Amino acid sequence: MRSPTSRRTRRRPDDLRQQILDAAGELFLRDGYAKTSLDAVIERVGGSKRAIYSHFGGKEDLLAAMLTDISEQVLQALPEAADTTGADVRDSLIHFASAVMRALMDPRTVALYRLVIAEGVRRPELAEVFLRSGPRRAVTGLAQLLSRHAKAGSLVVADPTATAEHFIGMLRDDTYLEVLLGVRPPLSERAWKPRVARAVDIFLQGTAPPRAR
Known part of the structure; x- marks a missing residue:
């Protein structure tokens, strides 16, 4: 059986981008901007913060995209x-x-x-x-x-x-x-x-x- 990590590496870029947006939306709207960290977003979707920087830039760019x-x-x-x-x-x-x-x-x-x-x-x-x-x-x-x-x-x-x-x-x-x-x-x-x-x-x-x- 494949591990969760190996399955994550097979995600398409568009799928990963939408998963990051969905997780960011849930956290930003629930906890606010200041209390939401990029680590918390990544914990929801798996992977690393590099994926956020690659797709969106920084935290403010992610908020704007959300x-x-x-x-x-x-x-x-x-x-x-x-x-x-x-x-x-x-x-x-x-x-x-x-x-x-x-x-x-x-x-x-x-x-x-x-x-x-x-x-x-x-x-x-x-x-x-x-x-x-x-x-x-x-x-x-x-x-x-x-x-x-x-x-x-x-x-x-x-x-x-x-x-x-x-x-x-x-x-x-x-x-x-x-x-x-x-x-x-x-x-x-x-x-x-x-x-x-x-x-x-x-x-x-x-x-x-x-x-x-």
């Missing part, structure tokens, strides 16, 4: 603008907003926000990585959707990006702040679904073409 990796996992369910534009505008927005809300209430997203808030003041480049790989991707996707509906005559939107930011801000409200602060747990889908519908209806009151109001 932020991007988890953000991509959480946001992969966001619909493409072209896939929803043909639907009724309200249904289209509810579909997109539901994907955003599902991502916001994902425990990994909540933990990421907390980690970035804790580390972002000292390491603003990490906050920028998080914004670029997470919140800004959602805004960009929604802005594209709004632009398509505006061109189809279903909405009146002068600045799609700013309007997308305002709309997502309706979803990321004081209740979400309470979730981030640990005052309440993330909302269940059953709890946030009517909130999404209300946000969409309020949004449409201000962006619907005059003839539709």
